[in-house]
Amino acid sequence: MISFFSGTILLVGTASLLWHLLPRDGVPHRLSVMPYVQVWIPVGIVSGLVIGIGLMVAGLVDIMF
Numbered sequence: 001m002i003s004f005f006s007g008t009i010l011l012v013g014t015a016s017l018l019w020h021l022l023p024r025d026g027v028p029h030r031l032s033v034m035p036y037v038q039v040w041i042p043v044g045i046v047s048g049l050v051i052g053i054g055l056m057v058a059g060l061v062d063i064m065f
Contacts, residue, residue: 001059001062001063003055003056003058003059004055004056004058004060004062004063005059007051007052007053007055007056007057007058007059008052008056010052010055011052011056014045014048014049014052015049017048018045
């Protein structure tokens, strides 16, 4: 059960981070243009989505069986 809730929190947090880092009025976010950070942003977003979905599925399987 806790896996489902933590997966949901991680998924919502990652989705909100993705929404926050989108360009506004054609101007990219200041973290997106930093040389070392711009490489890790997609890795963090994809990892957060995959781990969040995995935790949610694990929580649902735990609840059902």
